[in-house]
């Protein structure tokens with residue numbers, strides 16, 4: 001399969017599931033349209049990522065793309081731009097529930113299917129030093145919402161409802177089930 005993503009976590013997860021993964025990141029700009037809700041945004045982006053990589057392929061391999069955002073107070077939190085931005089995102093998440101939405105897309109020739117998975121995550125109350133120490137670890141900078149649940153960021157999380165893997169960027173069981181369904185439909 002072709003993975004239209006530069007995320008090392010997505011690659012690892014697909015390899016753990018036994019796939020031989022060829023990585024071809026896309027360069028789609030990640031900017032929500034005016035009045036675009038978070039789920040619609042992630043669905044549009046993963047579809048655009050898949051289509052842009054598929055259009056330059058001369059193989060008939062399946063292409064997988066995904067997009068993950070954190071949502072708090074209807075605001076989309078993507079990857080932080082700098083230290084201060086990461087601190088302000090973590091302050092917003094402190095002591096409250098938020099949602100993590102991952103949409104993924106399988107595409108081959110004119111077959112394209114998108115699915116979205118929403119997970120709820122609750123953070124402990126975080127004091128300023130905990131937030132600053134965490135941001136200084138460097139872990140938040142390439143992650144939506146400025147945390148990684150799979151790393152040190154796991155210490156910020158009190159509770160989760162839904163798919164852990166989806167928070168990390170790919171709900172692997174949904175992803176593999178959809179591929180199996182698409183394969184059996186094409187027979």
Ligand SMILES: Cc1cn([C@H]2C[C@H](O)[C@@H](COP(=O)(O)OP(=O)(O)OP(=O)(O)O)O2)c(=O)[nH]c1=O
Pocket residue numbers: 004005006007008009025026030066067068069070079100142143144145147148149150153167168169
């Ligand atoms: C909330 C959270 C996000 N993330 C990551 C998953 C995604 O890689 C990233 C969100 O950014 P995305 O734009 O979804 O993905 P990406 O930029 O890493 O890769 P590409 O656009 O090429 O597909 O945040 C974690 O690793 N752990 C977490 O707990």
